[in-house]
Amino acid sequence: MKIKVTxxxxxKTRFEEVKPMAETRIRNPICMDCGVDTxxxxxxxxxxxxxxxxxxxxxxxxxxxxxxxxxxxxxLRRADFRPYAISAVDEGFPASKRLHSRMKx
Numbered sequence: 001m002k003i004k005v006t007x008x009x010x011x012k013t014r015f016e017e018v019k020p021m022a023e024t025r026i027r028n029p030i031c032m033d034c035g036v037d038t039x040x041x042x043x044x045x046x047x048x049x050x051x052x053x054x055x056x057x058x059x060x061x062x063x064x065x066x067x068x069x070x071x072x073x074x075x076l077r078r079a080d081f082r083p084y085a086i087s088a089v090d091e092g093f094p095a096s097k098r099l100h101s102r103m104k105x
Contacts, residue, residue, distance in 0.1 A: 005083045008090065009105070016082070032056075033067035042094040046085040047076065065098050076102040 002015040029039040038044055043064045046052075053059060055071040069075050078086065081103060089095045089103050 005087075007083055008087065016084070027062065029062055031064040031067050032061045033070070034064060036064050038062055038064050042096045043099050045095075045099055046082045047080045048082060051080055065096070065102065078103050078105060 002017055004013060005016050006013045029037050029044070031038055036043075041064065045065070047055075047068070051072070055068050056063065063071070065076060086103055089100065095103070
């Protein structure tokens with residue numbers, strides 16, 4: 001299934017492929033490295049697939065912002081996040097101060 005994504009900054013629209021809910025796995029919110037509950041600290045985020053595979057070659061699992069950055073060897077920046085993840089936070093989806101700071105313009 002494809003969804004329409006509009007970049008608020010540029011106004012450009014594109015379509016991204018997403019899996020229907022029936023095809024996705026149940027997500028475990030516990031960070032694989034430090035054990036923190038990412039839901040409890042409001043660090044639910046999505047980065048681009050190629051970057052996620054770099055941080056987590058196994059692909060499955062969850063990382064908090066700090067552990068993801070440690071694995072990548074750098075801080076996350078706005079361009080690393082999927083557009084709809086940025087839109088969700090911009091529109092009020094709960095996010096930690098750390099996550100907000102990485103997504104700011």
